[in-house]
Amino acid sequence: MTKFYTTVFIVITFLFSSCKGEDILDDEVPREVRILNPIENLTESSTHQYNASYFNNIGQQESITISWQSSNESVATINTSGLVTGVMAGQTEIKAIVMVNNTTIEDSTPLNIVMDSNTSNSSSKTGTIATTSSYELSGTFTLSTIENTNNLLLSIDANYKASTSLPGLYVYLTNNPNSVANALSLGAVQVFSGAHNYVIENVGINDYSYLLYWCEPFSVKVGGADIE
Amino acid sequence: MKTSIKSLVIFTLLMSFFIGNAQWTKGKGNGYYKLSFWYLESDKHFTDTGKTDPNVTRGQVNASFYGAYGITNKLDAIVYFPFFSSTYENDVISGTTGETISSGETVNSIGDIDIAVRLKLLKTKRLALSTSLVFGLPTGNSQGGSDGSFQTGDGEFNQLLKVNLGTPFKLLNAPFYAKTYVGFNNRTNGFSDEFRTGLEIGGNFFNRKIWLIARSQIVESMQNGSLNAQNSQGSIFANNIEYTNIGGEIAYYITKKLGVSLNYTHPISGRIIYANASISGGIFFDVK
Incomplete structure (x- = not known):
């Protein structure tokens, strides 16, 4: 009888395991x-x-x-x-x-x-976060270098708002707004309203061109911003 | 989306087991037993605004046993046992390079078990009134997979109290019934409580061989839970789900006791829940 149940379990497991297929993501961006x-x-x-x-x-x-x-x-x-x-x-x-x-x-x-040797070089960029989904997501930010370090400071402004209903919202720096492949994860979103900062270590100001908000369990883009 | 999956399963399965001419309780010694398979594959979901957004294809398959047994003429004992529950996610492949961007997963376990009692309150020729209390036991896996989002249970103990009202009638000389219920689902672990209601109309055709049933269910969140993305620090869950489903079922009695059924359910609106249809099928044994 144990053999029978084991066989049934294995058959069911095999049948259900074979349900997994493939989704094709259009991830082409301009070179x-x-x-x-x-x-x-x-x-x-x-x-x-x-x-x-x-x-x-x-x-x-x-x-x-x-x-x-x-x-x-x-x-x-x-x-x-x-x-x-x-x-x-x-x-x-x-x-x-x-x-x-x-x-x-x-x-x-x-x-x-x-000719003036005291001329300084500013190094900061800005962007406007916008939703690309039905979830609320908006705000502006500044990305700047932290003096005497190889680090960046991502300052999200007070006008930022994100839906608290979406499970598993993460934020990335990426060069492909459609994919998190090769992207740098800044971690799970833990602030859903108002000003807050991310310190990003060992990243240059021009290393990434896009700020991406991504729903991990759905593997889908929620919103983002060009870093300009 | 663990709670949304569970809600869909319970809706599709439990509703489909309550076949019968508004016979709300089975009667002493009688029973209804069913072996079912339930399947949902989803590539879109209702967001918190009620609109639909795409998502990577995810699916769930359940194999379950349902049994309702009449302990007395007024009291039934009911169990729903999803002895095998499988949740999966597709691989995501780059359309440009053909390389795998993210590998899908499959997690198998048992699901959340429900045990329930149903008590007959009133029964006349025209009306049947009963109440049922369902306990949802957190026996499934609420943290499955690499990111914890492959759940076969919600990890919380919930208690659903329902009042059911039904009436039989005849239409074109065929026996029909209509029934409705209202229920309150008390949930734990920070999940919002739920108000539930449903409507079902069924007709018996071809010399009682075939039942055709149409049904709808509404689940409204009481929005009183503490759980949300803000206080979970990125963990995966879905609270405050809401939906309105419509569906249909055909049940065929092969013999007087043995039959098969097929069910189709489609959500027509919702919040934080998959937006695709589910199907289920099973073989049942109706002891009268």
Whole structure:
């Protein structure tokens, strides 16, 4: 009799286990090259090492040869590894360029060469959180570097509101607003109204382009914001 | 969504067991026993605003035994035993690369057991009135899977008190019945209590061989529970679920006692609950 019940249990387990299938996620995003550490100002004769990353059609960072250009070589020069040198006061545009499938993809950032060595470089970005679902989610934020560290401060403003009805709401930094693959989890959302902060360690200001709110048990996007 | 799953299961299964010409209690020595399979696969859900949003495909399959036995002419003992409950989630595959983004899971266990008593209060030729008390035992898995969201039970002990009213009638010379109930579900562990009501109309055709039944149920949250996403620190649960279901069932008596049934139930509105239809089927033994 025990054998009979064991057999029945195994058969039922097999039948039910086979219910699991596959869902296809449309996760394609435009390919992108991004300058990770832009600056606004550089003093004459000083240097700055630019870094850039290439993100493929699913927002995943990929190694590829990146070339660099300065639009005004008389103001600043840049070598093949992205080291820029200020020549004389003026304005130029620094470009990072990649070739993928015979298509040129580039990112650019303006650069001022100045004489004043006390000129500071601000490094902060902002965004507006909006729902992409039927759950309430809204607010604005500022993402800024924390001085003398490799860390970022994500400051969600007082106008932020999120539904408390949604189970398993998590927040991510990502380069693909449709997927949490290759995304950086900031953890479960624990504040659903008002101002609050996240300290994000060892992340650059330009490493991610999108703030994503994601429902874990449903594996679905709830809302998010471009980091601009 | 553990509580929403459980509610759907209980609705579909328990309602489908109360077949009969408003015979609210079985009568001493009589019984009704059923072996059922219940299936739900869902790729959308009702949100807290009542609108529907997509979700990764999840499903649940239950195999259960239901038995109602007349201890006396006025009192029935009832048990619902989901001896096998399986909940699963699909793999998520990148449409761009074909790679697996997240692997699905399957968790198997027993579900939450219900035990109940049903007491006849009044029975005339035109009317039957009864009350029932259902105890929901937290015997299922309330924290299954890698993220705790693959539940086959809600982890709480609930008590559902119902008052049932039914009447038989004839339509086109066929025996029919209509019945309704109101109930209050007292829930624990921070879950909100629930008000429940339902309506069922059934007709008997082909020389009492086939029952055709239409039914609807409404569950309204009392919104008095403390459990929400704000105080659970990201854990997975669903409180304050609400829904209105409609459904139909066909039951065929192969012999006077033995029969099979098939049930289809669809939610037409709701909050924090799956928005897809469920089906169930079973074989029953009706001892009269």
